[in-house]
Amino acid sequence: MDLTLKVWRQKNAKDKGHFETYQVKNISPDSSFLEMMDILNEQLIKEGNDPVAINKGCKSSGPVAFDHDCREGICGMCSLYINGRPHGPDNEITTCQLHMRKFKDGDTITIEPWRSAGFPIIKDLVVNRGAFDQILQAGGFISVNTGGVPDANAIPIPKKKADESMDAAACVGCGACVATCKNGSAMLFVAARVSSLALLPQGRVEAARRAKAMVAKMDELGFGACTNTRACEMECPKHITVSHIARLNREFLSAKLKD
């Protein structure tokens, strides 16, 4: 496959940024999207190092910076906006699981970073998602030290609840929910953690404190409010549903009412 790529280039956080257009050739339909990006980068590195091209006025801005790591859809590191959709045109996958067979020979593909006030750009397609860590540090845990805990089977948990907790715990923290939300809200991310722990007896003990602390931190860090457009659910690579946002709202409201 031969493709035209329009890629967002931005030298650093202060740079204004712009699109650049590149051509890539002979891409295998079985290659992943990030393998295609590797090929683009090999090409850009070579061009930047080619004296003939440089003499002709070719100004390469070097390889495109993009985040990636596990390349199997679980670490949550990859984060591209592809043709206007987080993680590209397929559903329920991360960018690293997107394969080139989803595109056609001759296509033009636009590639951008997550765009949200909560995720400042570091370089090109790489953003800073440290805000997610901060939200979880505000209360996304159960307060137990290592050791001195009861036997794992001491407290039975209904299978349905454990399964539902697992549904929410599948969040990979990629940030697609924020990136796709017109309000830049992190509600689905926060809800996934709050809901997952609220469903378990171990997590109930401090459920109220957790919901309040995490929501307060989310607001403090400049994430927007939820207006129920459900775009987050649509783009979540792990299909985490807005029913968890409903549970977060219940947890939050009942906690506030008790204040």
Place this chain on the structure above:
Amino acid sequence: MAEKLISKIPEGPLAEKWTNHKAHIRVVSPANKRKLEIIVVGTGLGGASAAATLGELGYNVKVFCISDSPRRAHSIAAQGGINAAKNYQNDNDSVYRLFYDTIKGGDYRSREANVYRLAEVSNLIIDQCVAQGVPFARDYGGLLDNRSFGGAQVSRTFYARGQTGQQLLLGAYASLNRAISKGQVKSYPRHEMLDLVMINGEAKGIIARNLVTGEIERHGAHAVVLATGGYGNVFFLSTNAMNSNGSAAWQCYKKGAFFGNPCFAQIHPTCIPVHGDQQSKLTLMSESLRNDGRIWVPKKKEDVEKLRKKQIKASQIPEEDRDYYLERRYPAFGNLVPRDVASRAAKERCDAGFGVNETGLAVFLDFKTAIERLGKDVITARYGNLFQMYEKITDVNPYEEPMMIYPAIHYTMGGLWVDYNLQTTIPGLYAIGEANFSDHGGNRLGASALMQGLADGYFILPYTIGDYLAGKIQVPKTDINDPAFDEAEKKVRERINRLFSIKGKETVDSFHKRLGHIMWEYVGMARNEAGLKKAITEIRELREEFWKNVYVPGEENEFNQEIEKALRVADFMEMGELMALDALNRFESCGGHFREEMQTEDGETKRDDENYMYVSAWEYKQGAEPELHKEPLKYEFIKVATRNYKD
């Protein structure tokens, strides 16, 4: 130098060693813990659990990771499960049985005392994780469910769908977040350790590069804990994450920490086969699939030909024409033989011409029988996300056609040599999880990496490091202006500058790929003397070429992924050579290390216990061949036998 290899294994009966040891090692009082600083490098299961626990205990902890968040560490990708000797299934499991299976699975090349301790603390891990809110799979009665993994005849594996590693890591990460919020731990994401700093022979800090700004930073401490994972990416194509690397451990090796059993690398039998030259990494299909999946190739060559030409589908080949070769060769364990055995058996069939895809390097993993027996819904509940992952990558629906799989590099049992306290040969430097060599011998059993990472981080290191730090309570904070820091920083800067200044013609990745080809060809699933010697020569040539002809674009003081990779690949080129050297020295086959010269008539591994029942611990020598030290392995409590999975 032999006195450096003191394993510090406690005396006494096996089952009492850890208890006695704990009772006799020193502890640090809460008031003194507040005065002590510890650096933890890496935030996978080992690093995150250690940093959180040490923080809770009251030490001042700094934790470093190369990703944008501690949660990205590659432990997150572990799929199948975690072993523990809970015996919840009443199938006669016990600490002893888990210990025995692990020693046997490792082909009698690990320490009895370490492995017993691992089995002993395994149960505490499950309790801890449940208390943290890890949503393990449960039965309708509300109690925890289990499944089976390779090398075991009991069901002792706890799991959270096909993403157990993720859930355990999120548990440890949550504890870490709690410790960070309380100010007990300070987190440094997007930081890479580039050197270890030693003062008077003790580990006292690190030099790290801020990956966002490119700044070189100095961090001091009273002790350093390395939890940086394995070095499987030497092979370029592996199931490791793209950024997983062995550089931090390698710098410690070059500062004097011995490297244990470098040639012991695990090749996982069930990975998605290579699709072509553009491939950047390999994807694992969990071992748990072998609970219900059956592995086969056709019996007839003509069926193989038709499959390769896509004239027939696998599902059209009748039952009697299928060779379920694992069930045929290993009736007692069947499809659940350990990974090294399953990998070699796949290679044997493919070498014999029965590989089922165009490249001839694939076998089938089939769920037909299980779907008929249990129904599609049960299979979806058990493996749904894995089936989805497979379909996304290959565009084939595994409910209808069998999966195609082939072995790939997955894990490294070798790592920094550590004593029973998990301390390396450098005082004050500890190594935990995959970064050390200690518990898996020649082959790690499935669902045991998660167990080891968390055992080390939650329950072992936090005790044993106290024994060392108890002697440091009067020692002031490390001065980062000490000449040792100047020296280490200068070397790091020189190395970075040198890489930029080469301005050669080839990219970093192209060298990494070439290294990977050499490693897979000669230091992969089957090794022999001529091949290993050839590998050493070729790696040396490649390394020389790298330092003359690599091109690293961009600047030092910026976010620059190419310089990150260049530094790592430069180290991989040295690690690859040590792996080959160790494999050449070990003239026996054991676990994942298969020397073609040493095999039985039916192609099984042939150990040489008389000459090789030792841990090889390599010492770095500047400008010379590394020196081999041997730690003899003594089996006092179990009878060493030939591994048998047939009956």
